[in-house]
Amino acid sequence: MGGLRQVAAPFVASGPSGAAIRTRLKGLTGQDEEVLGLVGDHLGALASRDLKARCSAGLEHDSERWAERKRAVTSQSSSRWAGSITKASHDQWALARRGLLAYIHGLQAGVRAIAHRLSLPMGEKGTRHAPGGYRSGREWFAKSRRLGVLEDRLQAAQADWQAGTVRVVRGGKRLLSTRHHLQAAQLTEEQWRSRWQAERRFLQADGESGKRHGNETVRVTPDGEVSLKLPAPLAHLANAPHGRYVLAGRVSFAYRGEQWADRVTANRSVAYRIHEDTGRGRWYLTASWTLPPVQTIPLDTARARGVVGVDTNADHLAAWRLDEHGNPLGEPLRFGYDLTGTASHRDAQVRHALIRLLHFARRHDLAIAVEDLDFTAEKTREKHGRRKKFRNLISGMPTSRLRARLVSMAAELGIPVIAVDPAYTSKWGAQHWQKPLTSKTRKATRHDAAAVAIGRRALGHPIRRRTAPPPHDRSDRAGYRTVQARPVAPGREGNRPRIPGPRTRSVGAGRGANAVDQNAHHRPGRSAEHETWQQDSLPLSP
Structure with missing residues (x-):
């Protein structure tokens, strides 16, 4: 049992920390889709430049550089758009940082496993907890080469980690690689280009409590009217006062609609994201908010x-x-x-x-x-x-x-x-x-x-079962039971005392309530066999 690891105690899982709901933007006109595309492309270009600035700063990034980035974005959009863009860039850098650390841990595990197997004689069998040696000299040689490759990758990844360097692709690395395999992905270059452009757009705004309907940048009223604040270079496209553009369609949330309505009516913060599904040719709106921590x-x-x-x-x-x-x-x-x-x-x-x-x-x-x-x-x-x-x-x-x-x-x-x-x-x-x-x-x-x-x-019970009843030729006479007792039950692992009844006809010696207490019986080898006594010392001479 010394090789078994310690088992952690069970716990009640905490609930979710946020909620997100999505609905389709129906009834959009051609002008609505054009305006959404222009705004998303413009803000996406700003987000790309801001992400580059954040990645270049690395570990030396501080509040002053954050303010400098925000001022640069504000001049081309608005203060609230700039806040959403800079926060998204910082979150994306932090996510890439965590991904790099997971990559380093994976490389370290691979290096340890190969080094261990290379140190063993070829053909040696492994155990339940550790693999054995490699089967042949050919496999040993191939793995020795792979060990060198993994060590080089690990060294490069650790250098990036220490320098704070991350590698991020806005739009996704997988979609970027798909550009070189269009035939396998069953896409044309035009289809891929439209999907790539849609993924790199930026149309998301964080909410702010106390503001009208919980969001001043992308506002959704309780009756479903959607409007957004246009960036400064695109203010001429506004169809409503204060540089805002109101979409023709109305939205409604089928799931958690009442919770969302309560929040926007009380002017509590709600974050929104607008994105396009190029495969279906549809636009969607996602609303999200944080949930208060609930005690489990x-x-x-x-x-x-x-x-x-x-x-x-x-x-x-x-x-x-x-x-x-x-x-x-x-x-x-x-x-x-x-x-x-x-x-x-x-x-x-x-x-x-x-x-x-x-x-x-x-x-x-x-x-x-x-x-x-x-x-x-x-x-x-x-x-x-x-x-x-x-x-x-x-x-x-x-x-x-x-x-x-x-x-x-x-x-x-x-x-x-x-x-x-x-x-x-x-x-x-x-x-x-x-x-x-x-x-x-x-x-x-x-x-x-x-x-x-x-x-x-x-x-809280042990996994093993209680022992089955013994054969009838033993003294307990099938006195055990297989039912499970609570962990706090006293004597739950002990024997079941023999209770007098019709089957015994009489209660003989050793058959009472203390039948399982061997120390209370006069049996050989037990402390209660006889009264306490002490043997006299033997004489030294006859």
Whole structure:
């Protein structure tokens, strides 16, 4: 047991910190689309120059340089547009910085794995926790060359980290690379150019509490009228007073519409973003705002009515309901999803599976127990080597998407989510629960057993089961029970005392309430065998 890592305590996951809703801008005229394109292109050019200035400053950036950047952008737009642009540039630089640090950690893990395997003799078998040596001299030589490549990349990345250098592409690196593979992407150059131009536009404005309807730059009234403040060079396009342009179409939010209406009516801050979907030829408006921190319920309260343990897999969620004592109830549950196809299809599949899970939990008034999974350090080719299927399996698990979706959707329904340490849940679940849960009419899988293990860990119970009743030829006479006791129950791991009854006909010696207390019996080797006595010392001479 010395090699097992310490298991972290379960905790109730916090709710989302913000909300975002989207709707389509319907009824736009040709002039509306032209004005939106001109404003977005103009502000996008300013955002590109500002991002370049922010990246050039690196770690030496301070408040004075931020003010200088904002003044430069304000002269070509407005003060509020400049504030949104400079803040977006700073956030993008910080995101690229975090991405560089994750890249460095991945390179370090790869270097350590290759160096370890190169230090072992060829053909040496690995262990459960560490890989063995390489299989052949050819593979050893290839990996030694790769080690040099990774060390060079690591050295360059660490130099960039120390200098504060980041590499950012406005519009996305993937879309930029698509320009060289138009045939594979089934795009023409004109289609790619329109998509590239749409992605590089800047039409987003942060909200401000106390201002009219919570945003002075992009304003949406409670009745759905959308207007935006035009930059100074495009003020001649205004069709409303104070240099504003009012769109012809009206908007309405089907989801969280009442919450949004309450905020804009009370003049509370709401951030907006306008973007174009060139594939569909549509314009969309996204509204977002921060949510006040909500204190999570105590862990004991979340456990009061039991939980539904959920095991995340590549193509389904395996779940099982458990009562407050940790006993599985009913039949195992399975919520499948298909993660092939487009990103929108995958997202819809995940949401559909979570909706069915949440409806089941709300119907039975249960909390949801999930693993606090993070596979960022487990996907490297150096760790798992030739096990491509396993690497593809863990890479295909939508852990971060499921976690974010589950927490936000459960918060709307008032369902607590308990996160547990994922250590050994699959292994111990299969060891202790797969066989007992299998019957003639039900075949429990490893995933079902893992769901039970996750639920028991969330409830604070050990994963292992109580021992089965012993044979009838033993003194306890089937006195044990397999029911689960609470962790706070005194003597829950002890023997069950023998209770006199019709089956005993009489209460003989050693068969009373202290039947399991061996020290209270007159048995050999026990302290209560005889009265306390002391042997006299032997004589030294006859």
